[in-house]
Structures are given as structure tokens and as C-alpha cells.
Amino acid sequence: xSKNLVIVESPAKAKTIEKFLGSxxxxxxxxxxxxxxxxxxxxxxxxxxxxxxxxxxxxxxxxVAELKKLAKxxxxxxxxxxxxREGEAISWHLSEVLNLKESNTKxxxxxxxxxxxxxxxxxxxxxxxKNLVDAQQARRVLDRLxxxxxxxxxxxxxxxxxxxxxxxxxxxxxxxDREREINQFTYSSAFRLIARFNVGGKQMEAELGKRFxxxxxxxxxxxxxxxxxxxxxxxxxxxxxxSPAPPFTTSTLQQEASRKMGxxxxxxxxxxxKLYENGFITYMRTDSVNLSELAIESAKNYIxxxxxxxxxxxxxxxxxxxxxxxxxxAIRPTYFENVEIEGTPQExxxxxxxxxxxxxxxxxxxxxxKTVATISISGLSEQLVATGEVLKFDGFLKVYxxxxxxxxxxxSSKMLPPLAIGEELVLNQIxxxxxxxxxxxxxxxxxxxxxxxxxGIGRPSTYAPTISTIQKRGYxxxxxxxxxxxxxxxxxxxxxAISREEKAEKFASEKSKLFPSDIGMIVTDFLSKHFESIMxxxxxxxxxxxFDKIARGQLVWNKMIEKFYGPFHAVVTNTSENAERQNxxxxxxxxxxxxxxxxxxxxxxxxxxxIGENSDDEKEKPRxxxxxxxxxxxxxxxxxxxxxxxxxxVVGSFEGKDIKAAxxxxxxxxxxxxxxxxxPKTDDVFGIDLVRATELIEDKRxxxxxxxxxxxxxDAEIKILQGRWGxxxxxxxxxxRLPKGQKVEDLTxxxxxxxxxxxxxxxxxxxxxxxxxxxxxxxxxxRRVLVTLEEPKKLAFKKGVVKKPTAKKK
DNA sequence: CAGTGAGCGAGCTTCCGCTTGACTT
Numbered sequence: 128x129s130k131n132l133v134i135v136e137s138p139a140k141a142k143t144i145e146k147f148l149g150s151x152x153x154x155x156x157x158x159x160x161x162x163x164x165x166x167x168x169x170x171x172x173x174x175x176x177x178x179x180x181x182x183x184x185x186x187x188x189x190x191v192a193e194l195k196k197l198a199k200x201x202x203x204x205x206x207x208x209x210x211x212r213e214g215e216a217i218s219w220h221l222s223e224v225l226n227l228k229e230s231n232t233k234x235x236x237x238x239x240x241x242x243x244x245x246x247x248x249x250x251x252x253x254x255x256x257k258n259l260v261d262a263q264q265a266r267r268v269l270d271r272l273x274x275x276x277x278x279x280x281x282x283x284x285x286x287x288x289x290x291x292x293x294x295x296x297x298x299x300x301x302x303x304d305r306e307r308e309i310n311q312f313t314y315s316s317a318f319r320l321i322a323r324f325n326v327g328g329k330q331m332e333a334e335l336g337k338r339f340x341x342x343x344x345x346x347x348x349x350x351x352x353x354x355x356x357x358x359x360x361x362x363x364x365x366x367x368x369x370s371p372a373p374p375f376t377t378s379t380l381q382q383e384a385s386r387k388m389g390x391x392x393x394x395x396x397x398x399x400x401k402l403y404e405n406g407f408i409t410y411m412r413t414d415s416v417n418l419s420e421l422a423i424e425s426a427k428n429y430i431x432x433x434x435x436x437x438x439x440x441x442x443x444x445x446x447x448x449x450x451x452x453x454x455x456x457a458i459r460p461t462y463f464e465n466v467e468i469e470g471t472p473q474e475x476x477x478x479x480x481x482x483x484x485x486x487x488x489x490x491x492x493x494x495x496x497k498t499v500a501t502i503s504i505s506g507l508s509e510q511l512v513a514t515g516e517v518l519k520f521d522g523f524l525k526v527y528x529x530x531x532x533x534x535x536x537x538x539s540s541k542m543l544p545p546l547a548i549g550e551e552l553v554l555n556q557i558x559x560x561x562x563x564x565x566x567x568x569x570x571x572x573x574x575x576x577x578x579x580x581x582x583g584i585g586r587p588s589t590y591a592p593t594i595s596t597i598q599k600r601g602y603x604x605x606x607x608x609x610x611x612x613x614x615x616x617x618x619x620x621x622x623x624a625i626s627r628e629e630k631a632e633k634f635a636s637e638k639s640k641l642f643p644s645d646i647g648m649i650v651t652d653f654l655s656k657h658f659e660s661i662m663x664x665x666x667x668x669x670x671x672x673x674f675d676k677i678a679r680g681q682l683v684w685n686k687m688i689e690k691f692y693g694p695f696h697a698v699v700t701n702t703s704e705n706a707e708r709q710n711x712x713x714x715x716x717x718x719x720x721x722x723x724x725x726x727x728x729x730x731x732x733x734x735x736x737x738i739g740e741n742s743d744d745e746k747e748k749p750r751x752x753x754x755x756x757x758x759x760x761x762x763x764x765x766x767x768x769x770x771x772x773x774x775x776x777v778v779g780s781f782e783g784k785d786i787k788a789a790x791x792x793x794x795x796x797x798x799x800x801x802x803x804x805x806x807p808k809t810d811d812v813f814g815i816d817l818v819r820a821t822e823l824i825e826d827k828r829x830x831x832x833x834x835x836x837x838x839x840x841x842d843a844e845i846k847i848l849q850g851r852w853g854x855x856x857x858x859x860x861x862x863x864r865l866p867k868g869q870k871v872e873d874l875t876x877x878x879x880x881x882x883x884x885x886x887x888x889x890x891x892x893x894x895x896x897x898x899x900x901x902x903x904x905x906x907x908x909x910r911r912v913l914v915t916l917e918e919p920k921k922l923a924f925k926k927g928v929v930k931k932p933t934a935k936k937k
Numbered sequence: 938c939a940g941t942g943a944g945c946g947a948g949c950t951t952c953c954g955c956t957t958g959a960c961t962t
Contacts, residue, residue: 136955136956137955138956138957156956156957157955158955158956158957158958159954159955159956159957160954161955161956163953163955164952168951186958187956209955213954216954216955217955217956263954266953267952267953267954269952269953270952270953270954271951271952271953273952274951274952274953275952276951276952277952278951281951282949282950282951287949287950288950288951290950290951291951291952292951292952293952293953294952294953295952295953400957412956585953585954586953586954586955588953588954588955588956589953589955592953592954593953728942731941731942731943732941732942735940735941735942741942749942751940751941753939753940753941753942775939775940789938789939789940791938791939794938796938798938803938805938850962862962864961864962
């Protein structure tokens with residue numbers, strides 16, 4: 128039995144460290160926090176000193192028992208959780224739960240998993256920093272109080288099952304505010320002038336320094352250019368440099384993986400987790416750009432050996448963000464010698480990105496020669512400017528170029544042909560193109576993370592979960608949206624003549640962007656109205672300052688909480704008792720057909736439009752139609768609302784049965800003979816005709832036939848079908864997976880029946896587990912919430928629907 | 938993959954941060 132027990136947070140870390148320390152040390156992982164506030168509303172003594180009641184989490188009981196046993200046997204227990212607020216608290220909880228004595232407990236910290244760092248840490252132990260622990264307790268208690276007092280107010284005043292919190296509510300607000308900013312944006316346009324010259328057989332572009340607001344001004348300018356001479360008036364050569372970006376943190380990795388590969392933040396994190404577990408990269412949840420001494424040295428050696436010493440530029444980066452706690456290194460490859468790794472294509476790509484970013488960060492700046500040519504126009508004071516760049520030394524660009532969120536066309540990286548001052552240029556054409564201004568871009572998951580990080584809201588371990596929470600609650604949807612068409616004017620001066628063209632362009636099309644839902648807007652408005660301070664973008668930053676004071680011993684944690692909770696709780700009580708329900712009802716105007724008023728509202732089943740008033744008169748019942756995805760009560764127009772009532776419509780009759788066109792949860796569809804056929808994007812639900820509709824029905828029949836791989840005489844219900852993930856068994860409405868390696872051609876009825884039997888046996892068994900085991904139960908509970916959000920009628924409405932008419936008839 | 942749109946109503950929901958698995962329709 129070894130004399131020393133070292134406890135770290137992550138099992139992968141434990142494995143590595145054990146190798147450094149030798150046989151006298153057993154290294155174990157506690158898998159993060161082992162205790163948390165008790166589940167219910169009474170975990171904090173809000174009537175007294177705010178003392179928290181902690182419980183060992185259900186899924187941690189086994190590991191806690193094991194650690195207890197090992198701690199008892201060990202001569203010395205080394206608490207080696209991360210050196211930040213949460214890590215310090217983990218050590219404190221461990222010492223409490225494991226009943227550790229001060230005499231045989233030591234607290235050690237390291238910021239990097241390298242042998243020298245670990246050995247140095249062992250040589251410099253300290254005690255647990257109780258002030259830092261208290262700062263964590265304050266953080267934890269504040270978050271619980273905010274979350275568990277605000278959420279019930281929402282249940283009462285908006286809708287059941289909603290949630291609010293210090294982080295998520297502000298994240299939603301960012302998206303709501305941005306959406307409104309975009310909706311209120313007024314487009315303006317100006318004419319941009321580009322001249323194209325022929326210089327020794329090569330084309331060169333130059334732009335006018337200013338833009339013209341009106342077409343008339345642009346036209347006048349072109350008139351004046353007709354027949355003019357264009358001369359190089361000045362040539363300026365400026366050497367410039369471009370520096371590499373620092374190595375990845377969680378947030379910058381998420382941003383780059385999103386921009387370069389289109390990954391959502393949770394995909395990125397789970398791939399990175401795999402890379403970490405396989406020992407390919409350092410820890411992936413970090414806010415630090417720091418690299419270990421060892422890493423910098425090995426990058427230097429690698430770069431010198433493979434690219435040449437002139438490419439090496441050892442560099443120590445420092446984090447600018449105030450909220451960073453820097454418990455870990457930046458994300459980097461564990462060994463720079465591993466240029467490539469084994470793994471899935473996704474793992475390889477993400478590794479490549481991490482590798483290149485890290486190695487580039489230790490490489491020389493790129494040297495660029497920027498040339499600016501000024502071109503004068505005879506008879507005019509305006510000048511044209513052509514810029515070009517020549518890469519003199521590539522430096523870090525040899526391996527990595529960071530991308531930006533801005534997808535505007537890049538004007539740089541163009542080389543200019545050889546030019547001389549006084550040279551007269553041959554004009555091909557000058558084009559004046561109408562360019563529109565653009566509103567701020569909608570957030571992607573990754574750009575929202577970036578903004579949250581700038582505001583100091585959330586932590587590397589919570590960015591991805593927060594983004595999925597606000598989507599799960601239905602506050603926000605991630606979607607693609609088709610752009611709209613608009614026309615723009617282009618004037619071209621060519622061969623001394625000016626032509627005018629009106630062209631069309633698509634704009635405002637979105638891919639994987641975050642849009643607020645009606646409920647997201649309602650909740651944001653409600654919370655902003657009543658809990659302004661918590662919804663303030665600076666709220667987290669200001670409480671963080673207080674937490675820092677607690678950590679420095681300048682403030683007592685429960686005094687801080689008391690000061691916050693008093694006024695906060697008063698507002699909660701007042702709002703809960705007196706505030707009006709928040710809704711988003713709008714009157715859109717009158718229906719031209721019936722003359723009745725059209726409203727949009729948000730009901731139990733989501734946003735809907737209504738024609739006519741609610742009244743007791745059965746004959747005068749209003750008509751209802753749900754809003755489509757992407758439509759908001761705040762912005763829907765009366766025309767769009769009226770369109771909603773045009774569906775479902777009968778397209779015509781085919782094989783003696785009606786074809787109906789409508790829009791369902793998965794988009795536009797046709798219904799024929801009680802079968803669904805989706806209508807592709809290229810067709811229009813409102814306009815689709817009988818010919819096209821029957822064509823779609825017949826296409827669907829062919830693809831359904833292809834989907835059927837095998838049937839059995841013994842049971843007509845059982846079919847072998849081709850699905851998205853390969854062949855599977857279908858029986859009635861139930862689907863069953865094929866065992867791994869099972870070939871379709873080998874499937875006999877007996878084999879299939881056997882598979883179904885074993886699958887059926889497994890199913891109720893897993894449900895039993897779900898009922899007993901807490902962690903599984905949690906998952907099951909979350910799923911249920913999802914269902915209620917999407918299809919609430921199943922839970923709530925059955926009674927009402929049946930009872931209401933009977934009550935009325937009485 | 939429908940078209941619903943109350944107010945007596947049962948009882949539930951919820952936070953943020955640390956960590957991995959288990960889980961696939």
C-alpha cells in the first residue's frame with residue numbers, strides 16, 4: 128500500500144501524474160465536485176446566516192467511499208485540485224467529507240501537467256485557502272438563490288417549466304437585444320466605385336476614396352471620368368507585420384472550430400474531450416493562453432529543426448480577460464512531434480487546428496510589404512487608390528491563418544503589378560455599385576460564447592451547457608434562414624459609354640444562427656422590467672468583484688449574500704404578488720375578408736394568430752392558426768398572418784382521394800391517403816398544383832419501395848428497412864437495431880424474431896434502472912421537460928378539452 | 938408531421954460549475 132494519496136479532479140490527469148510520481152504515490156480522481164447544495168428549496172438558511180446544507184451527489188457516493196478508504200490507509204493525503212475558486216472548494220469539501228486531519232493533509236497546486244511542475248508542487252505544499260473557499264460558497268449560494276427564486280416567478284407569471292439564472296438569462300438577453308437591433312435596422316446604401324486598369328496584360332483594381340450617396344452623384348462622377356486620363360501620382364511602400372494569435376482557450380477553440388469547420392460548441396467540446404483522454408492534447412476547459420516552459424522549449428526545437436531557426440519566436444502570452452482564473456495551460460498538443468494523430472476524421476481535423484494554432488503561436492511574425500498606389504484623374508480632385516501586398520517572409524503563416532467572423536470580401540492579399548510614378552494607365556472600366564449597409568450579425572453559438580466571455584459571464588466548463596440550456600428551454604433556436612432578394616444598381620463606364628443595370632442580390636440569409644423565440648423575448652422583457660440589475664450585462668462582473676474581495680479576506684461571504692438577498696427577495700415577493708402576467712399580444716389590423724380584428728398572441732401551445740374576438744357565442748368563434756417557425760409575434764405582418772389561414776388547402780384529387788397541403792412541425796407537407804409527403808424547399812405550399820403534387824407522391828412511393836429491404840411471410844408487420852444510419856428492423860410502429868456485424872442477407876424470420884425478443888427484454892430493464900438510479904433519472908427527467916415544451920397538450924390539456932364543452936352545454 | 942387557444946383544479950418544474958460516462962432515435 129502506497130504511503131501517499133494524491134487526489135486530482137480529472138481521471139486522465141491522474142493517470143499522467145501517477146507516472147511522474149512513482150510507486151510511493153497513488154493518484155486518484157474525484158471527478159470534479161463531490162458535494163453540492165441539497166436539491167430542494169431549503170438548502171440555504173435564508174432566515175439566518177445563509178449557511179448552506181451540502182449533500183454528496185448521488186453519482187459521487189461510490190467514489191467518495193473509495194477515497195475515504197484510501198485516505199484512511201494513507202500516511203499523507205495531497206489535495207491537488209485546480210488552483211482556482213472551484214478547485215479550492217473541491218479540496219475543502221474533500222477534507223470535510225473524508226474527515227481529513229490537518230496533520231496529514233497537504234494542499235498542492237500546479238498549472239501544467241509536466242513532471243517539473245508536479246515535483247515543484249509537492250515541494251511547496253500549503254493549507255486550504257478558506258477565503259477562496261468562501262468566495263466559492265458565495266458564488267454557489269448566490270446562483271442558487273437567483274435561479275431558484277426567479278424561476279418560480281416565471282412559472283407563475285409566464286409559463287410553467289421555465290428557468291432563469293445569472294448566466295442563462297443574460298445569454299438570452301444578448302440574443303433578444305441583437306434581434307431587435309437587427310429588426311430596427313434601417314438599411315441605407317451608397318455607391319462604391321471600383322476602377323479596373325490593364326497594366327502590362329494584368330488587371331489592377333483601384334477604389335475611390337469616397338462613396339456617393341445617390342445614383343445621380345455616381346453618374347455625374349462617371350460622366351466626368353469619361354475620356355479622362357489616369358496617372359500614377361504616388362507610390363508608397365510600407366513594411367508591415369502580422370503576428371500569430373495566442374494558442375487556444377476553450378472559447379477561442381470553439382470560435383475557430385465553428386468558423387473553420389462549422390462545429391457547434393458541444394460537438395467541439397466532445398471531440399476535444401476524446402483528444403484529451405487519448406493524451407493528444409492538454410486540458411480543453413481553460414481560460415488561459417499560457418504555455419508551459421517545457422512546451423515553449425519543445426515548440427522552439429521543433430520549429431527550428433523543421434522550418435529553420437528564423438521561424439522560431441518563443442513567446443509567452445498573457446490573458447487579458449479579468450475573469451480568467453488560469454488554473455490550466457492553454458490548449459496545445461501534448462507533444463509537438465505528433466504532427467498527426469490516429470482517430471476519427473473529426474478528431475484529426477480538430478487536432479490539426481489545435482496543433483497549428485499552438486505551433487504558430489511560437490513562430491515568427493509574417494513580414495508584409497504593403498504598397499499603396501494613388502491614381503489621379505485628369506480634371507477631377509478625387510483620387511483612386513490601389514493597394515497591394517507582398518509577403519516578404521511568411522513566418523507563422525506557413526502553418527496557420529486565423530479566420531474572422533466578418534465574411535466581408537477581403538481586399539487585401541492582392542499583389543500589384545510593377546508600377547512607376549507618372550505612369551499613365553489604360554482604363555478598362557469603372558463601376559459604381561450600390562452597396563447596402565449591414566446590421567450587426569446574429570450570434571452563432573461560438574460568437575455568443577465569445578461575447579459571454581468578454582462580459583465575464585460563465586466559465587469554460589459551462590459555455591457549451593449554457594448554450595444548450597437556453598435552446599432546450601425554447602428561449603432560443605439555432606436555425607438557417609433563407610435570405611431575401613433585393614435589387615441594386617450598377618453603373619458601368621466602359622469604352623467611353625455609361626450603361627445602367629439593375630441586378631438582384633440575396634441578403635440576410637443565415638446559417639446556424641441563434642434566433643430568439645417569442646417565449647425568449649417575453650421572459651427577457653419580464654425579467655428586465657422587474658429584475659433590471661440581474662439582467663444588466665455588468666451584473667456578473669460586479670458580483671465577481673465582491674467574490675474577489677471575499678477571496679482576499681476583505682469581505683465576509685454571508686454578509687455579502689445578506690446584502691444582496693434582502694432587496695432581491697423583496698422584489699421577488701413584490702413581483703410574485705403584484706406584477707401582471709407578461710404576454711406579447713398585438714393587434715395587427717382588420718381581416719379584409721371578414722372585417723374582423725386579427726391578433727397575434729402566445730398561448731400554451733406557442734404563438735398563434737387569431738381572427739375575431741373571444742366571445743361566448745358559439746357561432747362567432749374566432750379562427751386560429753399557429754405561427755410558423757421563424758415568425759415572431761413582435762415582427763409578423765398582417766399579410767404573413769393572413770397567409771397562415773390559407774392552410775391546410777385541398778390541392779386536388781388523386782386516385783379518388785384528396786391531396787391536402789399544409790405546414791407541420793417539420794415544414795410543408797402533402798397529405799394523401801393518410802400518408803405524409805414533405806414538400807421540398809424549391810416548391811411553394813401555397814402555390815403547388817395537382818400535377819406537381821402527384822409527382823411528389825409518386826416519387827415518395829418509389830423511395831419508400833427502395834427503403835424496403837426485406838419482408839417475411841411469417842409476419843407482415845415485420846420489415847427490414849434502410850434508414851439514415853443503415854438497415855434496421857421495423858415492426859408496426861416500433862423500430863429495432865440490428866446487432867453489430869449482422870448482415871441483411873443473413874436475416875431469417877427466426878433471427879429477426881430473436882433480435883426483437885432480446886431488444887424488448889432490454890427495454891423495460893433500462894426503464895427500471897431509470898426509475899431507481901438517480902443520474903439516469905435526471906436524464907429521463909430532462910427528456911420529459913423537452914416533451915412538455917414541444918407537445919404540452921399531452922400533459923395539460925386533455926381534461927380541459929373534454930370538460931369545457933360539457934360544462935357549456937349544461 | 939393536428940390545430941388547439943380555459944382560468945376551481947394535482948403536482949411538477951428551477952440555478953452554476955466541477956467532472957465523466959451512458960445514451961442514441
